[in-house]
Amino acid sequence: MIEVKDVYKSFGDDLVLNGISLKVNKGEIVGIAGPNGCGKTTLLRIIAGVEKADSGDVRVNGKVGVVPQENVLLPWFTIGDNIGLGLKFKGLKKEEIESRVSDVAKLLGIEDYLRTYPRRVSGGIARKTSIARALVLNPDILLLDEPYTGLDLKSVSNLQELLRKINEEREVTMLIISHQLAELVNIANRIYVFSHKPARIKAIIDSDIDALKTLSNIL
Amino acid sequence: MLSLITLISTIFILWFIVSTTYPNLLKSPIDVLGYFQGVPPQRILLSVAKTLTNSLIGFFIALILAEISAFLAYLNDFLDSFFTAVNTLVQSVSVLVWALIFIIVFGVLSPIPPILVASASSYPILLSAMLSVTKSLDRKFIEISNTLGASKVQEYIYIILPGSVPHLASAARSAIGIALRISVVAEALGGSGGIGYELMYNYNLGIVEGVLAWAILLILLMIVLDVLILRPIEKWAERWLI
Numbered sequence: 264m265i266e267v268k269d270v271y272k273s274f275g276d277d278l279v280l281n282g283i284s285l286k287v288n289k290g291e292i293v294g295i296a297g298p299n300g301c302g303k304t305t306l307l308r309i310i311a312g313v314e315k316a317d318s319g320d321v322r323v324n325g326k327v328g329v330v331p332q333e334n335v336l337l338p339w340f341t342i343g344d345n346i347g348l349g350l351k352f353k354g355l356k357k358e359e360i361e362s363r364v365s366d367v368a369k370l371l372g373i374e375d376y377l378r379t380y381p382r383r384v385s386g387g388i389a390r391k392t393s394i395a396r397a398l399v400l401n402p403d404i405l406l407l408d409e410p411y412t413g414l415d416l417k418s419v420s421n422l423q424e425l426l427r428k429i430n431e432e433r434e435v436t437m438l439i440i441s442h443q444l445a446e447l448v449n450i451a452n453r454i455y456v457f458s459h460k461p462a463r464i465k466a467i468i469d470s471d472i473d474a475l476k477t478l479s480n481i482l
Numbered sequence: 483m484l485s486l487i488t489l490i491s492t493i494f495i496l497w498f499i500v501s502t503t504y505p506n507l508l509k510s511p512i513d514v515l516g517y518f519q520g521v522p523p524q525r526i527l528l529s530v531a532k533t534l535t536n537s538l539i540g541f542f543i544a545l546i547l548a549e550i551s552a553f554l555a556y557l558n559d560f561l562d563s564f565f566t567a568v569n570t571l572v573q574s575v576s577v578l579v580w581a582l583i584f585i586i587v588f589g590v591l592s593p594i595p596p597i598l599v600a601s602a603s604s605y606p607i608l609l610s611a612m613l614s615v616t617k618s619l620d621r622k623f624i625e626i627s628n629t630l631g632a633s634k635v636q637e638y639i640y641i642i643l644p645g646s647v648p649h650l651a652s653a654a655r656s657a658i659g660i661a662l663r664i665s666v667v668a669e670a671l672g673g674s675g676g677i678g679y680e681l682m683y684n685y686n687l688g689i690v691e692g693v694l695a696w697a698i699l700l701i702l703l704m705i706v707l708d709v710l711i712l713r714p715i716e717k718w719a720e721r722w723l724i
Contacts, residue, residue: 337623351636
């Protein structure tokens, strides 16, 4: 689904990505962990097509949805309008937009906030709105940049549960970036650990997520 | 609102004291009220309506032109520089020059000069606000709209335009105020009626209480417009900021 081969990226003389290669297969949840400022977001932006790599090969097979590090909700639109913005850009009819927004909002449990302005919702709701905005476009791949930032432990756990549900029910492949390895181990099938900048892959951790889930059920 | 009433009351009290102390220098509020009693109400209403119409039509022409200019400036770097230069040029021309040019072109009795003078005076204020929003609006909003598949036109309609509304509403308050004050200048120089015409007419005949009466009417008109229409619109435009 995503194949990154030997990607290099610099900003001026500042080398950020130093020959990164990774692979995300269909239906997988893959994590990228690494210290702050090591280039994880730059790689995600390259995969999303927002930035261009200096060299190397990036192949993405499927429709991509991006959940940025900051929620970037448009303050002049309600939560519902923010979620439906991508559909509006596609020129869909109002009824279809409302129906799809309502479905996704229900999936994420934010249907009560659709008429609220972003300034009046919590960080958790704003984060879910940001995910809903990407999800409403029915992406095959979801790129999530630090999705747990600013959330308390319970919200992190709830969000992880929700992301698993989306992955299973909607068969959405996910690439999640986090500076905390601990936030990825119980959700990702595989984790690529980046070094300090210029980033290269320091380690690849394969986790048996099903075994972990079984273990957590037993416990 | 209380502060406004206090200010107006203070001015009237001071005016009353000065006019009573120096009756040859300044007519009293009672004289001014007396002047209005001698003017047919329909003449007052027609003049107020004329000035208000000139200002508002002028303002809306400026608003449409400013939106079109800002949109074109957003689409293209050359057009951005071009409209920045246009803005500088329009700002640097005196209101009196605009009034004289439009009166020469359209004639003394034409109703068009006061409208165009109001447009020329409010256009730079509105365009400055729009151009500054297109440059200062958080780039993350543009970036997120790009990831969601927005075209350049959609970016303008859904991101720039709504993002500019609070700034534009504040600018519109100033622009309408200026349009109202400036259109009066063109009315005074022309002969098509309005508060400006009445001011000049009374001035030429040496009726001081008439000049004061029409001047006060203009101030009251601006205050009423600001309090009853412009401020509520500005508040509505900022609803998502609160």
